[in-house]
Amino acid sequence: MLLINNLSKTFRGGITAVENLSFSVEPSRICGILGPNGAGKTTTIRMILNIIEPDAGTITLGGEPITEDSKNSLGYLPEERGLYKKSTIEHTLLYFASLKEIPPAQARKLINPWLERFNLGGMGKRKVEELSKGNQQKVQFIAAVLHNPDLLILDEPFSGLDPLNQLLFKDVVLDLQKQGKAIIFCTHQLESAETICDDILLMNKGHAILNGSLESIKQQFTRQTLMIEFDGNGDFIHNLPSVSKAFVNEGKAEVELNQGFTSNDLLTEMLPHVQIRSLEKATPSLLSIFTSVVGAENLTTEFLSQIPNESK
Numbered sequence: 001m002l003l004i005n006n007l008s009k010t011f012r013g014g015i016t017a018v019e020n021l022s023f024s025v026e027p028s029r030i031c032g033i034l035g036p037n038g039a040g041k042t043t044t045i046r047m048i049l050n051i052i053e054p055d056a057g058t059i060t061l062g063g064e065p066i067t068e069d070s071k072n073s074l075g076y077l078p079e080e081r082g083l084y085k086k087s088t089i090e091h092t093l094l095y096f097a098s099l100k101e102i103p104p105a106q107a108r109k110l111i112n113p114w115l116e117r118f119n120l121g122g123m124g125k126r127k128v129e130e131l132s133k134g135n136q137q138k139v140q141f142i143a144a145v146l147h148n149p150d151l152l153i154l155d156e157p158f159s160g161l162d163p164l165n166q167l168l169f170k171d172v173v174l175d176l177q178k179q180g181k182a183i184i185f186c187t188h189q190l191e192s193a194e195t196i197c198d199d200i201l202l203m204n205k206g207h208a209i210l211n212g213s214l215e216s217i218k219q220q221f222t223r224q225t226l227m228i229e230f231d232g233n234g235d236f237i238h239n240l241p242s243v244s245k246a247f248v249n250e251g252k253a254e255v256e257l258n259q260g261f262t263s264n265d266l267l268t269e270m271l272p273h274v275q276i277r278s279l280e281k282a283t284p285s286l287l288s289i290f291t292s293v294v295g296a297e298n299l300t301t302e303f304l305s306q307i308p309n310e311s312k
Contacts, residue, residue, distance in 0.1 A: 004044075028182075041186050043206075074152075075153065077152075083139060100146070118141070137157075137160060157173070225281065228252070229251060233274070263281075266279075
């Protein structure tokens with residue numbers, strides 16, 4: 001288990017990147033570290049990897065501090081490409097395997113099944129620079145898991161991937177979870193995290209805003225939330241008396257009702273404007289929860305871009 005206790009880091013100029021952060025990642029669990037740029041996600045990861053030292057707090061893996069000797073228990077997929085473009089896929093993976101003290105003969109036996117899994121079979125002699133961005137991401141992922149780490153840290157793993165490759169990556173991550181790996185899934189794409197994570201650490205400006213299982217967080221924020229499908233333009237929904245908050249997009253809306261109003265009140269207000277196809281109670285999305293906690297005015301452009309039609 002990875003255990004983070006009261007972690008803090010302040011850089012020159014008095015910029016506090018992380019303050020009094022505590023959370024844990026259990027084996028066979030996927031923990032999403034979520035938040036906009038500047039939330040403290042990358043700083044937290046770098047402290048876990050022992051790249052930078054915290055000013056305060058402790059980090060342990062399996063009950064022991066992370067040292068150079070224990071780094072082989074970690075696998076890391078960075079957001080930035082870190083591959084040697086002139087090298088072949090095979091040489092690249094052999095090099096990364098050597099850094100984890102895997103002999104070449106053993107590494108070759110490990111590499112081929114992974115290449116097949118990622119639809120790169122027979123491509124080991126191709127240079128990295130000849131690959132698409134998505135295939136380069138596959139090579140980088142293989143480098144992160146080749147040594148069979150106990151803790152896997154994935155920083156924006158779906159970045160630059162088409163929908164089919166996103167599904168492929170998701171299946172691989174879920175298989176690693178079944179094998180007992182503790183996995184950190186770091187992203188600002190809340191919708192992606194919502195489909196794969198068991199636990200959520202939601203960060204903003206260096207602080208933990210929410211921390212716990214995805215289920216418990218959603219239950220905590222469940223009020224009168226409704227999912228509605230309809231025919232027509234739903235922009236008017238924001239201005240209805242019964243509506244506290246709404247996310248509207250192409251015939252669908254996630255609506256939170258004002259206190260004292262019911263679903264029947266909402267239906268009565270909507271029917272003169274659109275034809276209702278379905279209405280059901282639902283737990284709020286992570287995006288809706290995050291907006292509730294920090295306020296839409298504090299969201300960065302990258303988060304606002306995830307909101308189909310900003311709530312009032």
